[in-house]
């Protein structure tokens with residue numbers, strides 16, 4: 229398989245200026261999503277708001293990128309992570325999480341999930357728990373500078389994860405050739421709510437490219 233990314237040589241100042249424009253917009257859309265599931269206004273206000281949103285859509289639709297954000301950028305992660313549904317600065321679906329990691333293969337994040345992420349009443353949707361665990365596992369594995377993809381992810385939902393302030397922690401347990409075994413858990417106010425085990429695999433296509441010397445400086449952008 230060909231290397232799937234389009235080169236992005238945008239300068240750092242331009243990238244920062246672009247982020248300054250998009251970040252507040254994305255935050256506003258995220259609030260809009262929250263209002264969509266929580267507002268209690270009457271039908272006339274809903275219809276008026278719909279017209280406002282449709283006007284914004286017409287404005288935004290005047291130009292479209294030719295690739296997804298994920299396919300853009302070979303230098304570090306750059307714009308590539310901007311569309312990510314967990315951490316993306318241009319994705320209002322993302323809570324968003326800020327994930328810290330260290331080279332020993334650990335990653336963690338303190339974050340907040342509001343009603344847009346609800347599954348069972350007052351609790352986080354299990355698929356959202358899985359989404360967040362998968363992402364933070366990816367950071368733990370990526371922090372060890374390995375371009376790997378989730379092969380198997382097993383989650384035990386110990387108890388409901390309450391909406392609100394939460395923490396997720398992930399860690400690499402061991403490496404066996406192309407397999408990286410990792411673990412993670414989500415912590416609520418009363419302790420772990422979900423515990424995960426994962427096997428990440430360095431994909432065949434990256435094994436080939438790494439042996440050609442491609443990708444060593446670009447490992448963070450091969451994931452997800």
Ligand SMILES: CCCCCCCCCCCC(=O)SCCNC(=O)CCNC(=O)[C@H](O)C(C)(C)COP(=O)(O)OP(=O)(O)OC[C@H]1O[C@@H](n2cnc3c(N)ncnc32)[C@H](O)[C@@H]1OP(=O)(O)O
Pocket residue numbers: 362363366367370371377378379380406407427429430431432433447448449451452
């Ligand atoms: C800086 C921070 C940035 C951080 C940015 C972080 C972003 C993270 C985002 C989260 C990560 C994701 O969601 S990634 C997206 C979700 N995952 C995917 O879409 C992966 C889809 N699956 C695949 O592409 C493929 O099946 C792979 C890559 C998993 C494996 O294919 P392959 O590379 O051809 O593997 P292959 O040679 O056949 O097998 C190699 C060895 O692995 C084993 N193996 C193969 N598949 C699996 C599997 N699914 N689970 C377990 N083990 C497996 C085989 O038995 C074999 O073991 P042996 O015989 O040698 O013992």
